[in-house]
Amino acid sequence: xxxxxxxxxxxxxxxxxDEVRWLTADEQRAWxxxxxxxxxxxxxxxxxxEQDSGLSLGEYEVLVRLSEAPQRTLxxxxxxxxxxxxxxxxxxxVRRMEAAGLVERAPCLEDARGVNCTMTETGWRRLVDAAPxxxxxxxxxxxxxxxxxxxxxxxxxxxxxxxxxxxxxAQVEADAEAAGR
Amino acid sequence: xxxxxxxxxxxxxxxxxDEVRWLTADEQRAWxxxxxxxxxxxxxxxxxxEQDSGLSLGEYEVLVRLSEAPQRTLxxxxxxxxxxxxxxxxxxxVRRMEAAGLVERAPCLEDARGVNCTMTETGWRRLVDAAPxxxxxxxxxxxxxxxxxxxxxxxxxxxxxxxxxxxxxAQVEADAEAAGR
DNA sequence: TGCGGTTAGTTGAGATTTCTACTACAGTGG
DNA sequence: CCACTGTAGTAGAAATCTCAACTAACCGCA
Numbered sequence: 001x002x003x004x005x006x007x008x009x010x011x012x013x014x015x016x017x018d019e020v021r022w023l024t025a026d027e028q029r030a031w032x033x034x035x036x037x038x039x040x041x042x043x044x045x046x047x048x049x050e051q052d053s054g055l056s057l058g059e060y061e062v063l064v065r066l067s068e069a070p071q072r073t074l075x076x077x078x079x080x081x082x083x084x085x086x087x088x089x090x091x092x093x094v095r096r097m098e099a100a101g102l103v104e105r106a107p108c109l110e111d112a113r114g115v116n117c118t119m120t121e122t123g124w125r126r127l128v129d130a131a132p133x134x135x136x137x138x139x140x141x142x143x144x145x146x147x148x149x150x151x152x153x154x155x156x157x158x159x160x161x162x163x164x165x166x167x168x169x170a171q172v173e174a175d176a177e178a179a180g181r
Numbered sequence: 182x183x184x185x186x187x188x189x190x191x192x193x194x195x196x197x198x199d200e201v202r203w204l205t206a207d208e209q210r211a212w213x214x215x216x217x218x219x220x221x222x223x224x225x226x227x228x229x230x231e232q233d234s235g236l237s238l239g240e241y242e243v244l245v246r247l248s249e250a251p252q253r254t255l256x257x258x259x260x261x262x263x264x265x266x267x268x269x270x271x272x273x274x275v276r277r278m279e280a281a282g283l284v285e286r287a288p289c290l291e292d293a294r295g296v297n298c299t300m301t302e303t304g305w306r307r308l309v310d311a312a313p314x315x316x317x318x319x320x321x322x323x324x325x326x327x328x329x330x331x332x333x334x335x336x337x338x339x340x341x342x343x344x345x346x347x348x349x350x351a352q353v354e355a356d357a358e359a360a361g362r
Numbered sequence: 363t364g365c366g367g368t369t370a371g372t373t374g375a376g377a378t379t380t381c382t383a384c385t386a387c388a389g390t391g392g
Numbered sequence: 393c394c395a396c397t398g399t400a401g402t403a404g405a406a407a408t409c410t411c412a413a414c415t416a417a418c419c420g421c422a
Contacts, residue, residue: 020313030339077371135204145345155210157334158214158217159218164322267379267381268400292387295387372413
């Protein structure tokens, strides 16, 4: 049973007498390619989107989530959860977007603490205008560069990573609960 | 011959009578899983690194590159190129790191415009201290979550993406050259 | 009812990143 | 040698993100 098999890897005590399991050469190569490729990819996509439509990637993502929600409306915290953004970050983003007329905020009736964020008609049009060229970007730099099988594998791998992280969060919370009991 | 097959996809004219090639459901799923998983992964890794060693991911990356360079020294622009960071960004990062005693800058002898960035002994020690727990993080949240084959596939895919982007840059430059001739 | 403990959201300060302009030097061609 | 064009690096302002309070409202419970 190694030190890194399961559970709360976030509480990594300074390892004791056991050796570090360094990455193998293959793992190292893959990890670096992932880091590097991702950095460059997101960079290009952000620039092209900005260029073509004047939206930042963050704003675009917000609009996409809202566009898919019933009433084109989502609670701030739901939005933050889906985007994996901090609540604070989302507040700032949404404030800017509201000033730009892309979204509106309204108090939530069922829960007076809550705030509903709704896409405006302007926001919708901006998204509709932006989407085609953004999709072309994603195709040009990612989807069309890979074989369908590769694209699938990429998605599967990162879905597993994402799922493990969310499970990990739940685990940490459970640990905290257990400790504080 | 579609509108997105080859060449300078960065100059995407508003498409005319041809339809947008939207992503298929599978492509969409994969793309989102990638975006989402990546966001969460980098977030966790940055936090854990910060927590365990007080280094930001950016600083860590700088130190890694320097540690692998002869004399633990690299030109600013080489460093920026390897990290896929803007020159400006690197200047700011390095200024902060120099203030913290992690690196030092010295004028470059062969080219008086250049600046050599060298890792200090302190920087080296900080990296050596930080590496084990960072590697554990990467294992815990990425490498050990995937099968070796998946990890390999992830690396291969993103290497292809990265390569295409660099080729794309070269292409844009060539285009600019051709246009300005 | 009223007291904690928790959750939703905001705010402002500080840190980082981006954008743009600027200086200095290198390399080329007349 | 000199102008011209391109490259290396920096600097400051503006935009964005993170972090640590803070307010308000919900929820369980005595």
